[in-house]
Every structure is written in C-alpha cells, then in structure tokens.
Amino acid sequence: MVRLLALMAFLIMGAVASFATHAAGVPKPMVKIEGSGQCIAAAEEMRLNHMNMLGHQRDRSLRQGIRGEKASLIGCVDCHASKSTGSVLGKDGFCESCHAFSAVKVDCWQCHQPKANFKATGTAGAVGAAGAVGAKP
Amino acid sequence: MTEPNDKSRRGFLGAAAVGAAGLGVAAIAPGLHLIEVSQASAPGKGASSKVRWGMLIDTTKCASDCNACVKACNSENGISEVLKDPRQASQWIRKIDLKDAKSGITHSLPMMCQHCEHPPCVDVCPTHASMKRADGIVLVDRHTCIGCRYCMLACPYKARSFVHMTLTEQNPEVPRGQGCVESCTFCVHRVDKGQIPACVEACANAEHNAMLFGDLNDPNSAIAQRIAEVKTTQVRADLKLNVGVRYQGI
Numbered sequence: 001m002v003r004l005l006a007l008m009a010f011l012i013m014g015a016v017a018s019f020a021t022h023a024a025g026v027p028k029p030m031v032k033i034e035g036s037g038q039c040i041a042a043a044e045e046m047r048l049n050h051m052n053m054l055g056h057q058r059d060r061s062l063r064q065g066i067r068g069e070k071a072s073l074i075g076c077v078d079c080h081a082s083k084s085t086g087s088v089l090g091k092d093g094f095c096e097s098c099h100a101f102s103a104v105k106v107d108c109w110q111c112h113q114p115k116a117n118f119k120a121t122g123t124a125g126a127v128g129a130a131g132a133v134g135a136k137p
Numbered sequence: 138m139t140e141p142n143d144k145s146r147r148g149f150l151g152a153a154a155v156g157a158a159g160l161g162v163a164a165i166a167p168g169l170h171l172i173e174v175s176q177a178s179a180p181g182k183g184a185s186s187k188v189r190w191g192m193l194i195d196t197t198k199c200a201s202d203c204n205a206c207v208k209a210c211n212s213e214n215g216i217s218e219v220l221k222d223p224r225q226a227s228q229w230i231r232k233i234d235l236k237d238a239k240s241g242i243t244h245s246l247p248m249m250c251q252h253c254e255h256p257p258c259v260d261v262c263p264t265h266a267s268m269k270r271a272d273g274i275v276l277v278d279r280h281t282c283i284g285c286r287y288c289m290l291a292c293p294y295k296a297r298s299f300v301h302m303t304l305t306e307q308n309p310e311v312p313r314g315q316g317c318v319e320s321c322t323f324c325v326h327r328v329d330k331g332q333i334p335a336c337v338e339a340c341a342n343a344e345h346n347a348m349l350f351g352d353l354n355d356p357n358s359a360i361a362q363r364i365a366e367v368k369t370t371q372v373r374a375d376l377k378l379n380v381g382v383r384y385q386g387i
C-alpha cells in the first residue's frame with residue numbers, strides 16, 4: 001500500500017512537472033528561411049496545406065505526366081535547404097525541425113533527395129552493375 | 138487517379154497497334170488520325186495518348202565490350218549503391234551477350250523494361266502502384282508500392298529490381314528508396330522536357346548509335362520510319378504484350 005501511494009505520488013509529481021514544462025512552452029522550432037524570394041503561397045496557407053498541395057501534385061505529375069506545377073518538392077528543397085548543411089533535414093533543417101516539434105513523421109526523404117542541387121555519382125553503381133552483368137546470364 | 142487502363146480503350150489501341158506493328162506506316166490509315174499525332178507532351182498538359190514512346194535497338198551496331206548505356210543509366214538515375222550481394226543490385230538496364238548454339242553467331246544487346254502495351258506487372262499489382270502512362274511509359278508509383286514484388290515475378294523480361302538498402306544518393310528528379318520495386322522509366326523526367334533517355338544519348342556519344350528513341354505513333358519520326366523499312370523483332374512476341382522496345386538484327 002505504501003508502495004502504491006509512493007508510486008501515485010511519483011506519477012502525480014511527474015504530471016505536474018510535465019505540465020509545468022508545457023506551461024513554460026516547448027521551445028518552438030527555429031525555422032530559418034535563408035532563401036530569398038517569395039513562397040508559392042502565404043506562410044499560413046503553406047503551414048496548413050503543404051502536404052495536400054504536394055500530395056495532389058505528385059499524383060498528377062507521376063501518373064498523368066503533368067509537369068511544372070507550382071507545388072513541387074524539388075522547389076521546396078531548392079529554396080529551403082540550409083546554407084550550412086545544404087539539406088532540409090537535420091536538427092535545424094526546415095522540414096525536420098518543424099516535423100519533430102509537431103511529432104509528424106515525414107517519409108518523403110526515404111526516396112526524395114533532401115539536399116539542394118545534389119548530383120549522384122552513379123559511378124560506384126556502374127562498377128557494381130557492370131560486375132553483375134559480367135556474370136553472363 | 139486516372140488509370141489509362143479501361144477495357145474499351147485497350148481494345149481499340151490493341152487493334153490499332155497490331156496493325157501498326159505489322160505494317161508500319163500503311164496501317165495508320167483507317168483508325169488513327171494523322172494530324173493529331175504529336176511529338177512531345179506540352180508543358181502543363183501531361184502525357185498524351187496520341188504518343189507511344191518506344192525504342193529501337195540495332196544489335197548489329199551494339200558492341201559487346203561497351204557498357205556506356207548502363208553507366209549513363211546509373212549516373213542519370215542515381216544508382217550508386219554497391220550491395221554486398223551483387224545479385225541484389227538494381228539493374229534498370231543490363232547488357233546481354235547472346236550466342237546461337239548452332240551457327241555460333243553472337244549478338245550483344247541492352248535489355249531493360251520493354252514498356253509493354255499490356256504490361257503484366259500492372260495487371261498483377263495489388264495497389265495500382267505499377268501503372269502505365271497515357272503515352273505508354275510504364276512506371277512504379279513508389280507512394281503506393283508496398284514492395285510485394287509480384288510485378289517482378291510477372292515481368293517476362295526480368296526488368297524489375299527491388300531496392301534492398303537505405304539510399305541517400307538519389308538524384309532530385311529520380312526519387313528511389315528502400316522497400317520499393319523499380320525499373321527503367323525511359324528517363325521520363327528527361328522525356329517530359331523534350332530530351333532523349335540517357336542511355337540513347339550515351340550510345341550515340343560512344344559513336345555506336347545502336348539505340349533510337351521516339352514516338353512509334355508518329356509516322357514522321359525516325360523510329361517509325363525505320364520500323365517501316367527494316368525487319369524488327371519484339372522479344373517474346375508470342376506473349377502479345379506489344380512491347381515498346383524493338384530489336385533489329387536478332
């Protein structure tokens with residue numbers, strides 16, 4: 001019983017402590033916008049809707065071949081990649097900082113390139129693939 | 138999401154294409170509208186069903202010691218990773234040497250996704266990730282691919298690869314990643330800009346000129362004219378998939 005009380009007290013204290021942190025405010029992400037120029041829409045609109053804009057655009061672009069629309073993930077990266085890391089990821093990265101704050105997992109970068117103007121070498125693969133091809137079918 | 142896949146359209150195109158396949162330009166007479174046949178898709182308009190992108194590979198010009206197309210493909214599409222087991226390496230295009238057992242005559246040729254008009258990979262895909270664009274280019278939509286690999290089994294040309302490892306070297310215009318299946322895209326990101334696929338360009342730069350890319354539906358295109366002139370072969374034509382990649386000299 002004593003143990004249970006102690007546990008409860010501990011939990012309550014924990015809750016109070018965490019409430020206190022929240023009251024003080026979880027530090028907001030430092031969204032640094034280094035690129036000059038205008039975004040494709042107002043910041044409010046982008047915060048609310050960027051995922052829908054990109055989600056619809058990706059289907060049109062991939063499935064229907066409609067290119068050159070306003071919303072584009074490459075466009076986001078070109079403007080918003082950090083000047084120091086070259087990427088939208090990383091602790092202070094444009095995408096990652098905000099997504100970490102809002103606890104929303106972002107899967108885009110498993111396939112998409114988070115660095116601006118990145119050029120893959122492709123050479124290592126060429127050697128590997130050529131090796132594999134060398135073993136004739 | 139639009140799927141250029143419905144039965145009636147397929148039937149019509151299938152019939153037209155069988156004619157075109159057999160007779161080249163002459164077959165364009167009854168069903169197809171010549172004037173509407175256009176070259177590249179206009180910006181903002183998207184892929185057009187009037188276009189059918191295709192490739193013609195002249196095996197008599199392809200050199201067996203040349204790998205230029207494979208290298209160009211790898212650097213264009215960011216295939217840089219080296220796998221411990223080379224059998225797992227992504228191959229969007231591979232070089233194959235053929236030898237006729239009786240005559241001993243040899244051929245060398247590049248093999249890749251044949252961009253079938255009736256693609257088995259699309260038929261079997263449980264999530265509609267495998268899809269064909271209106272202009273005949275067959276793609277994997279990685280947003281919905283679950284990596285089940287049915288399409289790899291269904292493809293008669295062994296054209297698809299599964300990405301086995303985490304990737305970081307993607308080119309911005311060619312997203313690709315672990316857990317999805319991929320294959321030759323005809324360099325769709327270049328074609329939509331009016332350019333030719335990287336392999337075709339590399340083959341020309343290597344002065345072999347064994348690859349020709351263009352619109353099979355446009356009777357004025359170099360590829361359609363060549364197909365009308367010389368005997369070309371669809372690999373495994375017996376499967377009646379009406380592939381977009383044809384070979385000359387095999």
Ligand code: SF4
Binds near residue numbers: 258259292
């Ligand atoms: S060659 Fe294979 S991957 Fe390409 S469209 Fe045909 S079945 Fe699909």
Ligand code: SF4
Binds near residue numbers: 265281
């Ligand atoms: S691996 Fe992906 S593209 Fe292939 S059949 Fe499965 S879901 Fe479709």
